[in-house]
Amino acid sequence: MNTPNFTPTKCEACPIRHRAVCARCNADELVELDAIKYYRSYEAGQTVIWSGDKMSFVGSVVSGIATLTQTMEDGRTQMVGLLLPSDFVGRPGRGGAAYNVIATTDVVMCCFRKKPFEDLMERTPHIAHRLLEMTLDELDAAREWMLVLGRKTAREKIASLLSIIARRNTAPTPDKNNDIMVFDLPLTREAMADYLGLTLETVSRQMSALKRDEVIHLDGKRHITVPDMGRLLEEAGDDNDGGFLI
Amino acid sequence: MNTPNFTPTKCEACPIRHRAVCARCNADELVELDAIKYYRSYEAGQTVIWSGDKMSFVGSVVSGIATLTQTMEDGRTQMVGLLLPSDFVGRPGRGGAAYNVIATTDVVMCCFRKKPFEDLMERTPHIAHRLLEMTLDELDAAREWMLVLGRKTAREKIASLLSIIARRNTAPTPDKNNDIMVFDLPLTREAMADYLGLTLETVSRQMSALKRDEVIHLDGKRHITVPDMGRLLEEAGDDNDGGFLI
């Protein structure tokens, strides 16, 4: 696990400043970034980028949640990434998109036109370094997920997903050693299934089972309370500190 | 798919020169790299790096084959990467290793002490860029593999693995449109199973089935002939150009 040391700047709206670029950036870089920056909005369900399309921008999620998915001709789909606020989208130096990017909720993105961004990256090593950092994080996440997909049972998969979302979604609980976590599930059962390589029925059944066994509490379909994070991690199969995803 | 444009230099033994660094590197960089470079050998079966250990070097595979694996407490293991000659190992800027690296055959690695390499990277943007390129390639490969693990059948998984190895292993066939491919499988059935999220029995059965259906020919246990690559790709479920892994 790797927590970037960045010094937050004044611009709250644009995460790329904080996370993608600003580890040690200087005023000039910020001015340049501001000059090529703009915003885009997408509605829930809308496709942000189609796999294979050429991408004209890179950027990061400001608010909302998007997913990266791959699809086979016969319709089987696998989610390969989850984009939460402050996550970076785009592949500097690459022509086309490799996956579908789909807005799960309404999404606002902070974008930079690709060419100017790449030029800026060429001139400012900090940006390239920060991007390498982030890409290594994503690679770790993807490989962690390969273990989930290849070797875990349905119940373990669900627990793994919940613990990842809990970790990313919860404001640090005032509670002592954040045993308790409360959050809203940003995904439908079908989306969860696509992430986990399961069917939505299996997801539903395992959610019910975890609820029955009091590993989680469900309030409505989406609002979740985890009374004991340690227990959830056990269920996920990574007893230790493990399981850090995207 | 992304084929790096590198201009080969004189040093045949050290792939990092050619692939990791030398897209547009200059003489100074080469001299510096030479100064901090050394070689290591590992026997088949030997563990190169344990997950969690701090890594003192980065480098690349010169000869032989190694694997990246993750393991759960109860012994379930998932291979998350395959390292063939010229592949890069190590995570500049990161402290510890995230996976076990295991030599499948005898392996020779060309290594650079980590700190000097990072210092060099700091000074020479080309290296950081090249590393970003490579990491993006690995990320694509990992995500492609997530689709394989999450959504493909056993038969499709085997076909996917074989087509990847064929693509990486075969010298370009003199044959017209390289329909035919011949290569040696560098993995045991168990290693294949760990890569594909299957058991070795299932791998064996599916190999036999592909042989029976004449998708492949087996000569001994390891020497494989693919009479029609198009057919194999169909079996893998990626009809188009698809399936490019590591």
Add this chain to the structure above:
DNA sequence: GGTCTCAATTGATCTGGGTCAAAGTTAGTC
């Protein structure tokens, strides 16, 4: 309130791949 729609649950049944077990190959090594 009713009703339309879409997400989610639950049940019944089926099956691909896992598990357990035995037998066959191959490459060393003495």
Add this chain to the structure above:
DNA sequence: GACTAACTTTGACCCAGATCAATTGAGACC
């Protein structure tokens, strides 16, 4: 050539999760 030991194949059986199908919410809108 016989003896190991490690790898591989094949068979018989089982079960976790898929599939097919019906039911139950929970908003949103009139």
